Amino acid sequence: AQASDDNQNQLNQPNSEFNSKAEVPSQGEAVPAFWENLEMGGRVQLDYNQFDGAYNATNEGRTGSNLFPRRVRAYIESEQGDWDYKLLMDFAEEAEVVMARLRYSGFDGGPTIQLGKLREDISLEALSSSKYLVMIERNSLANTVSPYFRWGASAYQYFPSSGLRYSFGVYKNDAFGGSGEDDYEDLDYAGSGRLTWAPWRDPGRVLHLGLWGSYREMSGDELSPAWARGEVRETPVRLVDYAAGGTPVAVDHLTQQGLELAAQWQGTLLQAEYGRRELNTTDRSSPLDGEDFDGYSLTLSHFLTGESREYSAGQGVFKQPAGVRNAWELATRSSRVNASSATQGTDVTTHTLGVSYYYDPSIKFALNLVRSRVSGPGAFALVGDERDGNSLVLRAQYLF
Template sequence: MKTLLEFFTLFKLLFLLVFFVSNITSAQETLDLEKRVEMLEKKLEEHTDKKNGLHILNNLRFAGLVQMDANIYDGAFNASAEGRTGSDVFVRRVHIRMFHKLSNYWDYVLLLLAGDDTTRFLVGFGRYQPDNKTEFRLGKIKEDRSFSVQYIGEELTGERPMVVNAFATAFQWGAQAHRLFDPGFRISAGVFKDRKFGSERDGQDENNALLLGYNTRLTWSHINDDMLLHLGGSYGLREISGDRFIISTPADVFVARPNLDISPELESADKADIYMTEVVAQKGALRFESEYGFMNVDSLSATQEDLSLSGYYLGLHYFLDGKTQQSYNRKYAKFGRPTNENNVWEVYTRLSVLDLVDNNEGTKAEVAMIGATYFLNPHIHFQLQFYDAEVSGPGVNLAPFAQPDGSILSDGRAITARFSYRF
């Protein structure tokens, strides 16, 4: 019995000794672990401080475009010089874009736009994208008013069609939002400071109050294998608030003068209602694009009636390899770049019509174009187009179309070439 008691006593002493030693070891390990964690935290802070600048750079992205154009034109395209052959070589566009991603939802874009003579403007906007179907923009942004106006410079075939230049606007200060819905619907809306239709082009009326423009665009698209169908329409309201109103726009040739399309002039206009419809289809390498626009301008003058103006274009494109397509961006309801840009040819034709005749004033221009684009690689491509234009309406009986010898310059031809470099 005594032996058994001694055994249990020895066991208890041994257990207490092991427990005491293990606690000392555990406490020491805990202290060591805490020190290690503290050292790692300090190193992480130092590493973060050193990497902060690099982190910002990693969230910056730059892109650019340089375009050189050559134009040769005669007849109505150069009516101000009695229809003689005119020509020019110039820098059409220099675009420098910077994208900075602030978070998974926020980013901003800065864009420098320059031409041959001077820097035209610096635009910028912030974007909030809570998900991949919704976007809000605030700043100097491109209005979502038409299919063709959504093309950026590197995606354009020649110049934008006349009806788009006349009725749809480009960059304006404002706010805009869009949302995608299944199956294939997209709606956008925005409000802008309008600098296009008031006579002073300063975005203010005679009382220095803001002239605002409102727009909404609804589109639907369906994609099935290599087939795409896109339908859309938009409405824009433009405040004019008593300012003088006139539209004058070039006819597809950038430097040609005078502008072939000139609307009647209203001494005082209240507002303009603008409607655009768009039909686009693509099957394999073949693509069809079209838009129709109508504008009604309310006159405030007792001696002048309201104006009704309209225009449209029809375009047909084909990639000669029979495989390349124009990529479609569902988020922005527009075409982007071709699916193949290495050693591929695209040929196309377009009819562009803008009728600015009303109240027995103004002109109507019809311009037919054929052309080709060669994509050497994703960075370099070349364009060549031929234009044939005809001008009609009461306005052709006035200068500069009416010549001193009594003749009328009502038609013209032009050849344009473009070199584009993207980086």
């Protein structure tokens, strides 16, 4: 009776290999179609960092350090006709479903539809895969505004003739401190959409323009204080904090918008983003009701060895250069997120210098030097006199 689970499938059922055993070719022949519809892979990112000042303000700003697996991921992907499914797990801390995407791409000339745990359509850098980032960590703006992967449904479509692409989705909003439901256990929703246009989209000559917006029900849940860490992981203090020196606030809903610009000329790529967040608090007399916060990020990267990052017009993001091998990339980034209001919160500016070495498309090493400055009415409460923080980060990355 136990075996009723999965293992007694018949011909024409999924996973039928074991029951059509007689048809499985022996060694030296080809394997059956079974494995052709599956793909597996993953990534590992091993990081070492050092940090001081504001990043380690709880320890008098002394030099701290850590060694940790930033991401330990594996995925399995299945394709059956117009449908495909990808399950992406992360094991770096507790086992977590990062993405569980069921996708239908069978509408000729129509949108691609997705269900499951999906990445929301917010921010150029937040949408870029962590394995292809220019810097080791994403900028503070992306980490502030993006909820990354959420359960929901979305649709997108790319028009090759014009370079236009739209995407929008509806999700359960359990991000940013939201529980995902209201006081009566009814769902809190988030809606997000993005529109991008790439008038130039040839290899090494790309112009990308984008805008996105998001509306997020919070139904009185308290907005989480720490919006971003300041572009360094595993440090004691998270620098971008709207509640520093004050108190978190219960929120009815959030609205967010952003603009994206990217321009590539051969080995050089400029990526720029602007974003804002507006709170609508539950208590309409709160000084934070209607408060606006904003930030930007500006990244310039260049391949000394001449390669060009690959632009995926169909997704509106950049990747590492196709077939990259023995290549060096230099980059600089400046970002700022102002999470301060009249009497609380911090305003954080971060500058990063980065160098990456690509051994081949699977193996990459990176070094980032990061310097942040914290100001705003909550700065003293958060970091005392340690207004500056420095960090050095090393990463080894392997993709398979």
